[in-house]
Amino acid sequence: MARILIIGSLEAELGTAARIAAARGARLAVAEGAAAGLERLRGEGADLVLCDVMHDVAWLIDQMAAERMACPVVACGRPDDADGAVRAIRAGAKDFLPLPPDPDLIAAMLQAVAGDPERPVVRDQAMASLLARAEQVARAEASVLIMGESGTGKEVLARHIHAASRRARGPFVALNCAALPEALLESELFGHEKGAFSGAVASRRGKFEQAEGGTLLLDEIGEMDPRLQAKILRAIQEREIDRLGGSAPVKVDVRILAATHRDLASEVARGRFREDLYFRLAVVRLRIPALRERPGDILPLARHFAKRYARANGLPQRGLAPAAEAVLMAHPWPGNVRELENTLHRAVLLAEGSSIGPEAIDMLEHLPAIAPDAVPLPVALPVAPPAKPVSALVGRRMEEVERDLILETLSHCLGNRTRAAEMLGISIRTLRNKLHEYRAAGVTVPPIPGQPPFALPVG
Numbered sequence: 001m002a003r004i005l006i007i008g009s010l011e012a013e014l015g016t017a018a019r020i021a022a023a024r025g026a027r028l029a030v031a032e033g034a035a036a037g038l039e040r041l042r043g044e045g046a047d048l049v050l051c052d053v054m055h056d057v058a059w060l061i062d063q064m065a066a067e068r069m070a071c072p073v074v075a076c077g078r079p080d081d082a083d084g085a086v087r088a089i090r091a092g093a094k095d096f097l098p099l100p101p102d103p104d105l106i107a108a109m110l111q112a113v114a115g116d117p118e119r120p121v122v123r124d125q126a127m128a129s130l131l132a133r134a135e136q137v138a139r140a141e142a143s144v145l146i147m148g149e150s151g152t153g154k155e156v157l158a159r160h161i162h163a164a165s166r167r168a169r170g171p172f173v174a175l176n177c178a179a180l181p182e183a184l185l186e187s188e189l190f191g192h193e194k195g196a197f198s199g200a201v202a203s204r205r206g207k208f209e210q211a212e213g214g215t216l217l218l219d220e221i222g223e224m225d226p227r228l229q230a231k232i233l234r235a236i237q238e239r240e241i242d243r244l245g246g247s248a249p250v251k252v253d254v255r256i257l258a259a260t261h262r263d264l265a266s267e268v269a270r271g272r273f274r275e276d277l278y279f280r281l282a283v284v285r286l287r288i289p290a291l292r293e294r295p296g297d298i299l300p301l302a303r304h305f306a307k308r309y310a311r312a313n314g315l316p317q318r319g320l321a322p323a324a325e326a327v328l329m330a331h332p333w334p335g336n337v338r339e340l341e342n343t344l345h346r347a348v349l350l351a352e353g354s355s356i357g358p359e360a361i362d363m364l365e366h367l368p369a370i371a372p373d374a375v376p377l378p379v380a381l382p383v384a385p386p387a388k389p390v391s392a393l394v395g396r397r398m399e400e401v402e403r404d405l406i407l408e409t410l411s412h413c414l415g416n417r418t419r420a421a422e423m424l425g426i427s428i429r430t431l432r433n434k435l436h437e438y439r440a441a442g443v444t445v446p447p448i449p450g451q452p453p454f455a456l457p458v459g
C-alpha cells in the first residue's frame, strides 16, 4: 500500500487526486504547507509526496536533500501554469501532474512507488509451490531471504508475504539498498537526531521506525556496504536501532524481508557479505525461478498484463492470437516478468486487429545500459522487432539508436512521459534530460498530451 503525503488543500482539484489515490488503496496524509509537510516526513515518511505548486516545492526539495530524505516529490498544478511546472522540475521534482488529475497517471504513479496491489499471477507448478511455501512462512516472524534474477517478482512476493502475515494491518515499507549512496541509505534506514550532520535541523524517523508493527523489505541487500550490514545485524538481533547522532537506542518491532539477485552464499565466501547477517536473514530462503524455468506462467501473466494495460490506456480488451502466444512461449525472457510486462504494454498499444497478433510483440534486445543514472534496466536498449534484427543496428552510434528508441516509445505512448519512462525502464528525470538535449539539438519531440509543444520546455 503506497503511503502518499499530499501538500496542499484538499478542497481544490488536489482533493480529486487524493480521492483517486485513496480509492486505489493508497494511505494518505495531508499537510497544509511545505513546512508542515516536512514535519510529517520527519515523523512518518512517505513513498511519494504530491505537492501543489502553490507551495514552495523548491524549498521542500532542498530541505529534503539537506536532511537526507530520498522520497520522490511530484509537483501538481494547472496545466496552463507552465512557469510553476518548470520551476518545480528544475528544483528537482520527479514529475509534474496536471490538475484535474488523469486517473491513469495516478494509477501509474502508485504502481511505480508501491508495485501491483493484486495477488501474484501464478500457474506453473514450480511457482505455485513456492507461493504456498511463502504463505506458510508468512505467519511466522522469521526473516525471509528472497532470491531470484532481476524482474522475477521478488518485491511482489515480499508484499504477498506481508499481506498473508499477522502484520498485514501494519505498514509495508520497502527500500532499495542499491539505489542510494551510503550516507543517504543510512539515514533513510535509521533516521537521525537533530544536529547529526550539517543539514539535520530536526530529528527524523527512518524506515525501521516507519515500519513499526509491520514489515521492512530490504531490496538488493547484496549491494549494501559492510558497515551498514553490521547495523542491520544489530537491528535484527537486538530489535533496536540507533538513529544517527542519537544517544539512546530506539526499540523497533519490525519483520525483515530481504531480496537479492546475487548468490549471497558466494558473496559470503568472497568476503563481501557478512556471514552472521546472511544466516540471520536466510532463516527461510525462497528462490523465485526465472520465467524461462516456469513456462506455465508465461501466458497467464501475458493475459493479465494485456488486460491491465488495455484498461489503463482506455483501449478495448483483446485476447492474444495463437501466433502471438507462440512467439511469447519461444522467447527466453532474460528480463523475466518485468520484460514480459513491458512487452505486453507495448503490444497493447501497437495491436490493431481484434486480437493481439505476433506483429505487435516487439521484443527488446539486451544490450548494456546506456544512461548512467538510469534505474537498473529491466529490459535494455535498443528496440529490435523480429523483422529488424539487431545486426541491422550495427554501424549506428549508440546515442543515435537510443534517441530513436526514446522518441519512438514516446510517440507510442502518445507523448505521455510517465508511461514512456516506465516502458523504457528509465527514470522520468533521465527521460526529461534526454528530451531536453534532443530539443536543444533541434529534434522534434512529441508534446505532452493536451498541451501545446512549447508549454514545458524542460520536457
Ligand SMILES: Nc1ncnc2c1ncn2[C@@H]1O[C@H](COP(=O)(O)OP(=O)(O)OP(=O)(O)O)[C@@H](O)[C@H]1O
Pocket (backbone or CB within 6 Å): 115, 116, 119, 120, 121, 122, 148, 149, 150, 151, 152, 153, 154, 155, 156, 157, 219, 259, 261, 301, 337, 338, 341, 376, 378
Ligand atoms: N507473479 C506476478 N504476477 C503479477 N505481476 C508480477 C508477478 N511477478 C512480477 N510481476 C510484475 O513484474 C514487475 C517486476 O516485479 P518485481 O519488481 O517484484 O521484481 P523484482 O524481482 O523485485 O525485480 P528487481 O530485482 O529488479 O528489483 C512488476 O511490475 C510486478 O508487478
